[in-house]
Amino acid sequence: MLTTPEKRRITLIDTHAHLDSPDYQEDRAAVIARAFSESIGVITIGINLQSSEEAAALAKRHRLIWAAVGVHPHNATTIDESGIARLEELAQEKKVVAVGEIGLDYYRDLSPRKVQRHVFSLQLDLAAELHCPIIIHNRESTSDLLAILRHHGSSHRGVIHSFLGDRALAEEFLALGFHLGIGGPLTFAKNGTLRSAVKSIPLERVLVETDSPYLTPVPYRGKRNEPGYVRYVAEALAQIKEISAAQVEEETTKNAIELFSKLSQVS
């Protein structure tokens, strides 16, 4: 179990939050303090170069925050060669645990698909070169995403963030060696497909996340999300798996530390 220098145990790790989001401009410190008061650690995720810089800076300032750096498919047109070189430097910082969030989004199509695929591939190469795990965004782009991942071979470890698919898709990602990130939608009433998929996923391949400030779980659905709410995801998971919330906390925290190995080097 991960312990801090004071030996205070981390109960949960929210493996996907966007703490640099303008939604926290007014009260970021309070949001962070609420998570810490419950011993919840946070991985804050970059979506472009500037947000990656901010994520890395937040991680430097707070002991229980770590960062991922990367360019989200929405922002694929915003990065050039020098930007990728800067990401490479950031990814090697002590508290930067992953390259992400990277991937494809054919739902909103905010960048041309060809550019999305190219920038995704560049970042997969970067992660492979640095032996860095990846955090993947996938929305209505599964077949191209799987094709690119397969083309890049088996060198990648990582998580399919905000997994919302069915059992068959879960099995495809598991077979490729990925973990599945489960968030707020698990608590939504109309989500039988996801619940039955989650029931079949081995717990050792599950990470819990919030995607804060988005995808707020019940009972706060409709309001702004925050990392402390990851506990509601863990509780829903415990219910579906018919185990205790304590076991979900322990196992998913262990999974996160195994996947994102720099988490264990708390300074």
Ligand SMILES: [Zn+2]
């Ligand atoms: Zn995200």
